[in-house]
Each structure stands twice: as structure tokens, then as C-alpha cells.
Amino acid sequence: MSARLSNLFAALVFLSMIAALGAVFLYVPTERTMGLVQRIFYFHVPAAISAFLAFFIVFVASIQYLRTQEMKWDRLALSAAELGVLFGLIVLITGPIWARPIWGVYWRWEPRLTSMLILFSMYVAYLMVRSYGTSSARTPRLASVLGILAFVNVPLVYYSVNLWAAEQQLHPQKIALEPPMKYTLYICYAAFLLFFLFLLQRRLELEKTADALTDLQQQLSDD
């Protein structure tokens, strides 16, 4: 991506974030039962969606890397995994912040938070495999295998945790959304998606540059 396009994109992301913040804090009315803290919902849910998108990207990129052995897929998998962990962390932090005033406790072992915690752990393990690999020739392959297994496990995690916590269903399943709330949520979805893509693009470029540097170093040391 050229520098000019990149900067335009950054500006777009910035504006969309402003719009989202404006919508959340200025436009949408306060929710009746939960009060002010409910506004976190507009960040919590898009963050969760972004995390899932990231995990899916890791899955596809991992398969593609194993098929083609091209480094660009490995860079994509790594960048997406980091973002998945980041957005997962946002979910795990905003969840308790929201929960405390509503349920009285920061944490309850209820299905969605528990599942997200398990997912989070899987992808943290993915990042650890990256750090503790001995030879970075094998590491992308091992990480790709893990990236595939982790995503396949996602439905199993959700199904089993939901079975287990059937009686503990505290998490709001469906919030009836009035139009202003719907629009705010959509704006936040868009803002988060753009933010996600922005971070992904920047991270990819960083990784690409790092790889190019390594290649250069090798060529120099070969002679």
C-alpha cells in the first residue's frame, strides 16, 4: 500500500472512531435498566466479532501456508493471531467492567465469557509456540497446524461450555434494540472492522519489512 493511500486509510479509521465515540456517548440514549454502563456493550460486542474474524483469518491463512509454503500467509496468520488475542482481551476486560454494576461481581463462570477465555488461552498458546520455536523454518508449520486445530475447536468449546453452564445463563442473550441503539451498534461494528483492518495492514507491513531485512542479512552473510 502506498504511503498516501495508507495515510488516507488511517484518516478514515480515525474519523470512523470519532463517529463511533460520538454515537455511543452523545447520540444514543441511556438504556433503561442498566444505565450508563450499558454503553460498554457497543465496544464489547464489536470487539468479540473482531476477535472471531481474526481467528477465522488465522485458520484460512494457516491452511494456505501449509499448502503453498509462502511466507505471506504465515505473516497474515501471525498478525491476525495477535489481533485476535488483543480483541479477545478487550472482550475479557470490558465484560467484567460491564458485569460489576449489573451482576454485583466482576466475574461469573457463564458460557460466553468462559468460552472466550478458553479461546483466548488457545491463541495465547499459539503466540507462545511462535516465541519458543527453536528453528524458524519449522515454527510457521507448527503454528499453522495449531491455527487449524484451534479454530476447529471453537464450536466444540462453545457447545460444551453452554451445556455445562445451562443453569448459569446470566449473559444477556438478546437485547431488544431500539433503532438508535441499532444504528449505534452498526456504526461501532463498522468502526471496529476498519480499525481491525488498519491494525492488520500495519502489522503485516511491519512483518514484511522484518522478513525483508532478514533476507538481506542472509544475502550479505552468504558472501
Added chain:
Amino acid sequence: MSFFSRTLAILRKDLLAEWRTKERLSPMVFFVLLTLLVFNFSFELGGAALHEIGPGVLWSAFVFASLLGLNRSFVDERENGCLDGLLLAPGDRSAVYMGKMLGNLLFLLAVELISLPFFTLFFNLSPGPFLLPLLGLFLLGSASLASVGTLFAAMSSNMRLRELLLPLLLLPMVMPALISCVEATALVLKGDELARIAPYLQILTVFVVVFTTLSLLLFEHVIEE
């Protein structure tokens, strides 16, 4: 068919080696007993609370013990470069996975069967009428652990901090199976009907089938240099 004969060859070799040295089974069994001891002092087991947390204690002990056994299944091949011997052989390398996985499964089952009497002794549980379903759960649970565990053991055997990495990889991945085993065991001990246990059995079966298949397909990528 040579796939199966090579799988069997590897399984037989591992069982024979274990029979000679008893290096894996004894520590695993002792580890389970010690874990039960630790849990006893941590939770003051005994009385009504036991039925609630008994299954959890049992399966936690098994999972932790499995970490010991799983690690050994590939680390032992590093001595004398024996893993090269396995890689040199003709044929699909997934046979190595299958042989090792079955070995791990059998070791886990053995540990569980040996520990069960102690468990019932320490905690005054009587699984008598439920022995068969319980053994079925042991089989499914061990297969779940062995399926992904063997793949991860192969993965981590070549990495730094392999003893640390294996639990970090295995524990999150195996959660659906662990949850199902614990819940199903609790239901079995309560004498609940099959209908309630069925969903957990479904999860376990799906877990074993899916992850064994994936591991077979992906093993080549993990094991070669």
C-alpha cells in the same frame, strides 16, 4: 495395510520398552495418587461436597498425569537419534502418530484403571453399578487426551521449554473433552439416565474423531525437519 502393520510395530515396541523399564506407568500412577492427596488437603474432601467435586478431582488428576506420559512418548525417541529411524522408514509417517497415539491411550487407560480403586477407597464412592459406563468414559476421555496430546507432544519435543509448552498447548485445547468427562462422570455416579449423559458423549466422540483425523492429516508437517 502396511500402515496398520507399521502402527502396530511402533505400538508393540513402545509397550515392550515400557514393560522392560516401567518408566512411564509407575510415575504416572504415583502422580495421580499424590494429586488426589493434594486435592484432599486443598478441598477437605469427604461428606456431601465429595459428590460435587469428586469427578472434577478425578479428571484433573488424570489430565495432569497425562502431561507426564505424553511428553515421554517423543522425548524418548531423541535418545540415540531413534526418531530418525522412524522417519527413515518407508510409508506414510502418520503411522508413527497412530502408533504413538494408541500407546498413549493404553498408558492413560492403565493409569486410570489402577487409580480407580484408590479413588473409591479414599473418597468412599461406590461406582459398582456404574462401572461399565465409567469405563466407557475413561476410554473416551483418554482417547481425547491422546489424540491431541500426541500431536502436541511431537510438536513440543523439539522446542525450548517443552515441559512447559505442552500443558499450555494441551489444556485449553482439551477443555471441551474435560468438561464433558467431568459432567458425564458426575451424572453417571448419580445414576442419571442416559438421555442426560448423551450430549456429553456426543461431544467426546466428535472430539476424538475430529482431532484424531486432523492429527493424522497434519502430522507430517509437525514431525519433519
Added chain:
Amino acid sequence: METSDAIAVDRASKRFGTFVALNQVDLHLPAGGVLLLAGPNGAGKSTLLRLLAGIGRPTSGQVRVAGADPNGDPEARSAIGLLSHQTLLYDDLTAHENLLFFARLYNLEKREERVGEALAEAGLAEWRDHRVRNFSRGMKQRLALARATLHQPSILLFDEPFTGLDQVATDALSRHLRRFKEQGRTCILVTHRLDTAADLIDHLAILRRGRIRHQAPWVNGSREELSALYTAHLEEQS
């Protein structure tokens, strides 16, 4: 490139992370040839041998043994045997159990017979039920050779096989090598023992820092000539 070559390595490179172990290696050996792969420590000789054995995959380029890819083609490996400085034997199993395991692994027929023969040939028949842990270095190497040749491979790879052997064992192994040559098997030998190699080999390749510096047939040369050639290439600053 002749497709009838037993060994055909074309522009093969192998990288371990940032470290380049092999760099655009070309190596060809016709069937029945005996090649000495020489070079200083860390040159990449073991890496190359492992690629030929199908244990690893080249990062780029091609490796063909008996016309097939040893890593990708599962059956290609049944024609290849590797004798390394590691024994690849299980210490807690007996000699008999070790060989029987490999016989099963290679799907051989008449296993017991072949294992019995191999043990006899290695001079280990009376040690068949003893654990390998109790063997001397020389005995282990004999058993390792039996393991490597059990499936009658037409291509043999030797990675520093003389390491730790006394003169008697060295001579015995040399005799085996000569016999393999007479049987028409293709052999690649990696060793520092130029004296044992000089009158056995008919091809020579010198590897240094991952690159082939010299590759040519070798005809009836002496140990001194071999040593001189080797030193000459090491001193080159290219």
C-alpha cells in the same frame, strides 16, 4: 542431468531460520558409484545426507534418490539405508527385538529368518537376547549396520560411521564398504578418515560452508593425493 543417476541433487538449499546450511548444491552420482563427501565441520555434510535420506525437505531445489523424492514419496525410502554416528537403536530392547522392530517397520517378509541372518552376519548371534545398553561401541555399530542394511537398500548413506571405533572395528567396517561396492550398491560416505576412503571411492565431492567446491570422479588416487586436494580447497578463499 541424467535421469539414470542414483543420486540427483539440483540447486538444493536448506535453511534453518536465518542459517543457510546448504546453498544451491548440485550433486550427481551414477548407480553403483561410491562418493566421498568431504569437508570441514559445519560444512553441511550431515544436512545433505539427511535430505538424501528423506528426513528433511530442501528449502528450495530438488533432491532425487533412485529417481524419486525421498521425502515426498513414501515408498522411495525403502531403497535407502543410513548409518549415522548415532546408532538409532533402542537401548532397552535386545538386539533381536531391535532388528525385528525395523523388519516390521520396513514390512519385510520372513522376518525372523532375516533377523537371524543379519545377527549372524554381524557376529552378534550369541548376543541376540542381550540389551543393547550393555553392548560396546563396536558391537553397537555392527548392530546399527545390520539395522541399516536389513532391508537390502540399493543406496547407502554413511555419516561419520568410523567415529569411536577402534582399528579392528574400523577395518571390519571398511571390508563391509568394499563388499557393498562390489555388490553394486550406491554409497555416499562422509568421513574424516581419508586413509580408509582413498582406495574405496570413485567419486569425490568437497563441501564447504554449504557449497560444493569440487565434484569429480576419483580414479585410483592415493591417500596423499586426496589429502592434498582436500587441503587445497580448504585454503581457497572463494
